[in-house]
Amino acid sequence: MAYTKPEFKAQYENFIGGEWIAPVDGKYFEASSPIDGKVMTKVAQSNKKDIALAVEAGYKGFETWGKTSVTERSRVLNAIADKLEENLEKLALAETWDNGKAIRETINADLPLTIDHFRYFASVIRAESGTVSDLDANTVSQEVHEPLGVVGQIIPWNFPILMAAWKLAPAIAAGNCVVLKPAEQTPISILIMMEVIADVLPAGVINIVNGFGPEAGKPLALHPDLKKIGFTGETTTGKLIMQYASENIIPVTLELGGKSPNVFMESIMDKDDAFFDKAIEGLVLFAFNQGEVCTCPSRALIQESIYEPFMARVLERIKAIKRGNPLDTECMMGAQASNDQYEKILHYIDIGTAEGAELLIGGNKEEVAEYPDGCFIQPTIFKGNNKMRIFQEEIFGPVLSVATFKDIDEAIEIANDTIYGLGAGVWTRDVHEMQKLTRSIEAGRVWANCYHAYPSHASFGGYKKSGIGRETHMMMLNNYRHTKNILTSYDENALGFF
Amino acid sequence: MSTKRVESTEAANSIIDQLRKEHECELMFHQSGGCCDGSAPMCFEVGDFMIGSRDVKMGEIHGCEFFMSPEQFEYMQGTHLTIDIVKGRGSSFSLEIPLGLRFIAISRLYTDEEYKNLEPIEID
Numbered sequence: 066m067a068y069t070k071p072e073f074k075a076q077y078e079n080f081i082g083g084e085w086i087a088p089v090d091g092k093y094f095e096a097s098s099p100i101d102g103k104v105m106t107k108v109a110q111s112n113k114k115d116i117a118l119a120v121e122a123g124y125k126g127f128e129t130w131g132k133t134s135v136t137e138r139s140r141v142l143n144a145i146a147d148k149l150e151e152n153l154e155k156l157a158l159a160e161t162w163d164n165g166k167a168i169r170e171t172i173n174a175d176l177p178l179t180i181d182h183f184r185y186f187a188s189v190i191r192a193e194s195g196t197v198s199d200l201d202a203n204t205v206s207q208e209v210h211e212p213l214g215v216v217g218q219i220i221p222w223n224f225p226i227l228m229a230a231w232k233l234a235p236a237i238a239a240g241n242c243v244v245l246k247p248a249e250q251t252p253i254s255i256l257i258m259m260e261v262i263a264d265v266l267p268a269g270v271i272n273i274v275n276g277f278g279p280e281a282g283k284p285l286a287l288h289p290d291l292k293k294i295g296f297t298g299e300t301t302t303g304k305l306i307m308q309y310a311s312e313n314i315i316p317v318t319l320e321l322g323g324k325s326p327n328v329f330m331e332s333i334m335d336k337d338d339a340f341f342d343k344a345i346e347g348l349v350l351f352a353f354n355q356g357e358v359c360t361c362p363s364r365a366l367i368q369e370s371i372y373e374p375f376m377a378r379v380l381e382r383i384k385a386i387k388r389g390n391p392l393d394t395e396c397m398m399g400a401q402a403s404n405d406q407y408e409k410i411l412h413y414i415d416i417g418t419a420e421g422a423e424l425l426i427g428g429n430k431e432e433v434a435e436y437p438d439g440c441f442i443q444p445t446i447f448k449g450n451n452k453m454r455i456f457q458e459e460i461f462g463p464v465l466s467v468a469t470f471k472d473i474d475e476a477i478e479i480a481n482d483t484i485y486g487l488g489a490g491v492w493t494r495d496v497h498e499m500q501k502l503t504r505s506i507e508a509g510r511v512w513a514n515c516y517h518a519y520p521s522h523a524s525f526g527g528y529k530k531s532g533i534g535r536e537t538h539m540m541m542l543n544n545y546r547h548t549k550n551i552l553t554s555y556d557e558n559a560l561g562f563f
Numbered sequence: 564m565s566t567k568r569v570e571s572t573e574a575a576n577s578i579i580d581q582l583r584k585e586h587e588c589e590l591m592f593h594q595s596g597g598c599c600d601g602s603a604p605m606c607f608e609v610g611d612f613m614i615g616s617r618d619v620k621m622g623e624i625h626g627c628e629f630f631m632s633p634e635q636f637e638y639m640q641g642t643h644l645t646i647d648i649v650k651g652r653g654s655s656f657s658l659e660i661p662l663g664l665r666f667i668a669i670s671r672l673y674t675d676e677e678y679k680n681l682e683p684i685e686i687d
Binding site: 094097108189217221222223248249250277279280282297298299300303304305308320321322359400403404405408412413416419420438452453454456457459460461484485498530531546 | 579593594595596597598600601602603605607611612613632634637638639640641642649650651652653654655656657658660661663665667669670671672
């Protein structure tokens with residue numbers, strides 16, 4: 066079945082202090098959908114003044130929220146999850162239209178994972194404790210947690226609602242209030258999410274301010290009252306965020322991308338069974354979310370002894386990918402998130418060709434009859450070597466670079482020959498190979514005989530230039546709070562120093 | 564004459580002029596990598612972005628110094644960059660974004676002749 070295009074309001078304001086507030090200077094920018102290339106609505110083009118209002122509203126909210134019991138905070142997070150679940154289809158449709166991704170994915174992945182994320186953090190804060198140590202007979206040390214205050218979050222456009230949830234849920238669970246700036250390419254779905262949860266959320270706990278990086282992102286990152294900044298995006302802005310954070314001496318969490326290797330050892334072809342079928346799909350997952358995933362398995366490393374027969378089966382599977390209208394529930398690949406992204410990917414395809422990589426499939430834009438102006442690109446595979454730019458730079462599209470290796474040592478060497486270290490995949494039937502590969506590859510997440518699973522309670526984050534900090538695990542709570550040590554003496558006697 | 568590693572189009576130059584005027588400052592560029600808006604040249608006020616001590620200066624475009632990280636230079640040094648400007652929506656902190664425009668880097672491989680005569684680079 067195919068959904069119809071969702072309806073949007075003519076204009077969206079900022080969500081500040083629990084209310085919809087027009088931008089101070091009254092400016093708006095147009096938001097368009099990558100599916101039909103047309104303007105869908107207008108959004109607040111905020112600046113320093115709006116950021117100041119949002120941080121202030123955050124602190125007003127924090128007066129209460131920072132002291133709210135974990136029982137109550139947990140209840141609110143669960144209430145958010147319930148509201149999202151009741152409105153799953155509506156939110157999925159808005160997300161698809163805003164971002165371009167297939168409705169199959171927003172219904173089955175983006176929204177369910179978002180909902181679960183709020184429930185996960187609602188749960189873990191009920192079940193954790195600080196620590197107490199008896200340092201000697203009369204001295205007790207307590208480690209207690211306290212929220213930071215108002216924190217800033219700047220999120221990307223590839224999973225707008227889910228990436229917001231990854232950052233919002235732990236921050237508010239830990240007792241902070243948030244000022245969040247969505248990406249300019251996808252400013253709308255998060256606002257629709259806020260419409261859905263506004264009545265279960267205390268005022269000021271989550272504030273959403275839309276606008277452009279230099280006008281709204283920069284003053285957010287530089288706001289003197291901000292206690293932490295989280296960012297997902299690219300490296301230059303990541304460096305800027307760290308630099309701005311140094312001005313106020315606040316912590317940062319950064320997730321800056323990857324060029325993730327997906328390693329296929331020859332034992333996967335020992336049998337033509339269900340596991341081999343899973344491995345084929347594991348390679349084809351480079352096309353998941355049109356390749357717009359920081360952990361896109363964009364470098365497939367295949368043992369040379371199985372390269373020909375394995376690739377033959379892979380190409381068959383890629384030909385079977387159903388493309389077309391993203392609103393059709395059968396569609397497996399939607400549009401790239403923006404025209405810029407679309408142009409950038411096509412340019413990388415040109416670079417790959419110029420560098421002498423062998424094009425195995427795809428390599429062109431995809432024509433979708435219903436949406437002639439949409440940003441669709443064919444799933445594309447190049448064979449080449451790891452020194453080529455298409456092996457080293459994050460294309461952020463459905464473009465896979467394939468290389469072969471002789472043995473496990475060469476596989477590890479190629480896998481680690483990258484400036485990034487976010488994700489990696491390892492496929493083998495041999496437990497010894499599995500141990501060696503998973504422990505030798507420098508990446509924050511190594512999928513072993515699977516890929517692209519993002520459950521709560523499995524940490525996610527980067528080695529090397531892929532960033533700082535972890536997400537999707539309760540350990541993230543400590544990225545969003547202070548540890549206070551209370552050192553108590555029960556000794557009645559003076560030290561005797563003076 | 565030596566081969567320039569980075570050049571800019573007339574259209575890009577006119578936007579550089581416009582941004583200089585609007586922000587009343589000198590500008591510089593830093594090539595980004597990574598996800599989302601990665602792979603884009605980003606334009607900042609001189610002094611706003613802290614240039615890394617090991618960042619590589621690729622040259623100048625329209626009077627603006629152009630840098631990239633040494634790790635990126637490692638694999639991008641074989642391609643010539645032309646900085647152009649296109650309509651678009653970005654989510655970086657680059658100064659042209661509010662204009663509804665984006666600087667982009669168009670790459671092409673050097674010819675053998677050009678490669679032999681590349682402008683020297685200072686690397687620590």
